[in-house]
Amino acid sequence: MGDGQKILFWTDKWLMGNVLSTVTPTEIPEDILGLTAGELWIDGVGWDLTKIAPYVSANTQLELSAVVVVDRVTGRTDKMAWGETSDGRFTVSSAYRFLSRDLFSRPDMSKLFRSIWRVVAPERVRVFFWLLGNNRIMTNQERFHRHIGDTELCQICKADIESTLHILRDCSAMSGIWERVVPREKHQVFFNMSLLEWLFVNLVDSSMTEFGPWSTLFAVAVKCKEDGEGAVGREERLISWLPPLIGWTKLNTDGASHGNPGLATAGGALRDGEGKWCGGFALNIGRCTAPMAELWGLYYGLCIAWEKGFTRLEVEVDSSLVVVNMCIGRLIVLQMDWQTMHFP
Structure with a gap:
């Protein structure tokens, strides 16, 4: 999903895994059947549920809440993906x-x-x-x-x-x-x-x-x-917040899913080198997996950091999956002019 302008919301098989028109409990009117995902997305709000909710189940609404038309900023467009591999690449x-x-x-x-x-x-x-x-x-x-x-x-x-x-x-x-x-x-x-x-x-x-x-x-x-399996010895580690380098801001994010997949939440905090509060967020995502909730937390944290003008940013997350994908460049969807650093 890029800007959502090429994907037909009801009749294409996209991020939801199914063609939505085949799983709706009621018939979809012709005037909205041909709408794209981008046409049903409201910037700053989310999905236009006035046009969606009457035709989908409550569970589908929760799944939709965890899907975002990511990119109206960087100009990314929708792309085809191969559904038989985890990364969408054809083999x-x-x-x-x-x-x-x-x-x-x-x-x-x-x-x-x-x-x-x-x-x-x-x-x-x-x-x-x-x-x-x-x-x-x-x-x-x-x-x-x-x-x-x-x-x-x-x-x-x-x-x-x-x-x-x-x-x-x-x-x-x-x-x-x-x-x-x-x-x-x-x-x-x-x-x-x-x-x-x-x-x-x-x-x-x-x-x-x-x-x-x-x-x-x-x-x-x-x-x-x-x-x-299960025989790894217990290692006690003292967990504490460490301040960022001088002139940098630290972003801490986290996400969780009850049921995995299930109802998910995410949150984050921005603090300067003295530990002073610079901003934060907490959100209900909808229904998704724990890794997706972690990615949502990182995405929102980066957006808020950019909006507040923090362009020199240290990021701390507790998900190795997020760290690995950030380091290899798979998650860099916000192409902004900022500096980041990674401590392995």
């Missing part, structure tokens, strides 16, 4: 998975299970891989689908759905380890395989490392990750 592998989703039955698992029982590793490691191959690991995604959990999100990185593959490979708590262990030339293949492909390819890899066969190293590393 051949995601297209193949999408096209073949309903074409093939469950693959022949005999080769995978043979590789599991042949790997040189302790018996409990082999049993764990047998459970993996049979999709018997109780992840948050599985708990949510069985209605015994209230969220699918990973509670370590809070950045993605906690699937089996996310726990063992893609979570920030594990991906950094794999990046150091796996040779750089193999990263692209290693991090883009499906779960069953990933297990099979690595379990049949007999190449030698300084610690022995790769298949053994891989199997033990995966099992150690599973054994280490």
Whole structure:
């Protein structure tokens, strides 16, 4: 979503995940059916609910409250995004998975299970891989689908759905380890395989490392990750507010979601080097995930800082997801002439 001038609010599939006209409880009048998202947005107010509320459910209104037509300032326009990846970028592998989703039955698992029982590793490691191959690991995604959990999100990185593959490979708590262990030339293949492909390819890899066969190293590393869940020792840290550098202003923001996704709020405060109050905000967002609430807090904080003329800004947030995306430039949507700094 950019300025909302190209997206048809009711008939396009955009940030809401569904075509709104297909889930409305009542028929939408022809005179508003062709309106764009930008035409239903009021600057400084939000969505024009007088034209929207009569045709959508209360839950949809809450979800809309957490979506903003971001950019009437920097001139950004609406862009197409690929819905089968988390970052909206098209990949051949995601297209193949999408096209073949309903074409093939469950693959022949005999080769995978043979590789599991042949790997040189302790018996409990082999049993764990047998459970993996049979999709018997109780992840948050599985708990949510069985209605015994209230969220699918990973509670370590809070950045993605906690699937089996996310726990063992893609979570920030594990991906950094794999990046150091796996040779750089193999990263692209290693991090883009499906779960069953990933297990099979690595379990049949007999190449030698300084610690022995790769298949053994891989199997033990995966099992150690599973054994280490919840075993992290407690670390006590004293939390206090530290003033910014002289001439700078500090922005502290936070966001939370009850249910994740659920009703969400965000807030923030601006203070100078002496700790004096320079401004702040608190808002009810609507219905969204915890990471989205954190991003809302940062977005509003930056907007208020700019409006008040604070162009030399230190930002403190407690979300590693926000920090990572800020550092790689994914969240820099306010192209203003200000100075920022990052303390890793």
